[in-house]
Amino acid sequence: xxxxxxxxxxxxxxxxxxxxxxxxxxxxxxxxxxxxxxxxxxxxxxxxxxxxxxxxxxxxxxxxxxxxxxxxxxxxxxxxxxxxxxxxxxxxxxxxxxxxxxxxxxxxxx
Amino acid sequence: xxxxxxxxxxxxxxxxxxxxxxxxxxxxxxxxxxxxxxxxxxxxxxxxxxxxxxxxxxxxxxxxxxxxxxxxxxxxxxxxxxxxxxxxxxxxxxxxxxxxxxxxxxxxxx
DNA sequence: CTTATGTTTCGATAATACTAGAAACATGAA
DNA sequence: TTCATGTTTCTAGTATTATCGAAACATAAG
Numbered sequence: 001x002x003x004x005x006x007x008x009x010x011x012x013x014x015x016x017x018x019x020x021x022x023x024x025x026x027x028x029x030x031x032x033x034x035x036x037x038x039x040x041x042x043x044x045x046x047x048x049x050x051x052x053x054x055x056x057x058x059x060x061x062x063x064x065x066x067x068x069x070x071x072x073x074x075x076x077x078x079x080x081x082x083x084x085x086x087x088x089x090x091x092x093x094x095x096x097x098x099x100x101x102x103x104x105x106x107x108x109x110x
Numbered sequence: 111x112x113x114x115x116x117x118x119x120x121x122x123x124x125x126x127x128x129x130x131x132x133x134x135x136x137x138x139x140x141x142x143x144x145x146x147x148x149x150x151x152x153x154x155x156x157x158x159x160x161x162x163x164x165x166x167x168x169x170x171x172x173x174x175x176x177x178x179x180x181x182x183x184x185x186x187x188x189x190x191x192x193x194x195x196x197x198x199x200x201x202x203x204x205x206x207x208x209x210x211x212x213x214x215x216x217x218x219x220x
Numbered sequence: 221c222t223t224a225t226g227t228t229t230c231g232a233t234a235a236t237a238c239t240a241g242a243a244a245c246a247t248g249a250a
Numbered sequence: 251t252t253c254a255t256g257t258t259t260c261t262a263g264t265a266t267t268a269t270c271g272a273a274a275c276a277t278a279a280g
Binding site: 035 | 225226227228229230
């Protein structure tokens with residue numbers, strides 16, 4: 001993980017619609033949701049949703065999976081874990097709080 | 111934690127200079143660093159640095175502490191933990207991956 | 221092939237964020 | 251008080267991002 005990647009991922013999450021999309025997918029799990037279902041649940045215009053899904057995908061926070069004429073999106077927990085790890089890297093210079101500081105995986109699946 | 115707070119915090123971190131500032135402070139720990147030291151280490155203009163510190167402070171990601179004519183900034187790990195918890199709330203609908211999904215505190219200090 | 225459905229791209233507008241010089245303010249030292 | 255140092259506010263220019271209607275594209279069913 002490098003700075004550029006981290007900023008890209010944080011930027012992807014730092015927006016109302018995208019954060020809602022990501023959390024919805026996290027709650028759904030590895031199975032994911034297709035674009036239409038996300039649209040129905042969140043009520044954003046198709047073009048807007050597509051734009052945001054592209055941002056999240058480009059940042060690596062979600063992964064698309066084609067299934068017939070539907071495209072299912074699911075969260076990438078590895079990316080999430082890597083991001084948290086980057087944010088807390090070498091916390092407190094490795095002193096005192098060390099044991100509690102070590103970043104812990106958020107979800108091992110997927 | 112609510113959506114607005116989460117977006118504010120993510121936005122605070124989703125920028126090169128601010129992410130660098132935050133990570134620098136995380137690595138320094140609760141003691142923190144004063145503005146001048148941050149400026150020296152990162153090489154951003156005073157006005158720009160002040161702007162970014164205000165953003166981080168307003169988002170609750172860092173806390174200022176006046177000490178003589180210096181102002182020390184330190185990270186707020188509680189805010190960090192709350193943010194991660196919000197992102198992974200009810201991961202996978204509480205099924206299968208549940209044990210590994212539960213978000214874990216990043217740092218208990220401070 | 222034709223039609224219906226799901227999704228993305230294009231294009232244009234509006235809103236928001238980043239940057240930094242100059243001036244102002246705050247604190248402590250002489 | 252006067253000066254030096256540390257930090258913030260003001261202001262304005264530039265760049266980036268969000269939104270969405272309309273049109274285009276993709277896949278599958280009839």
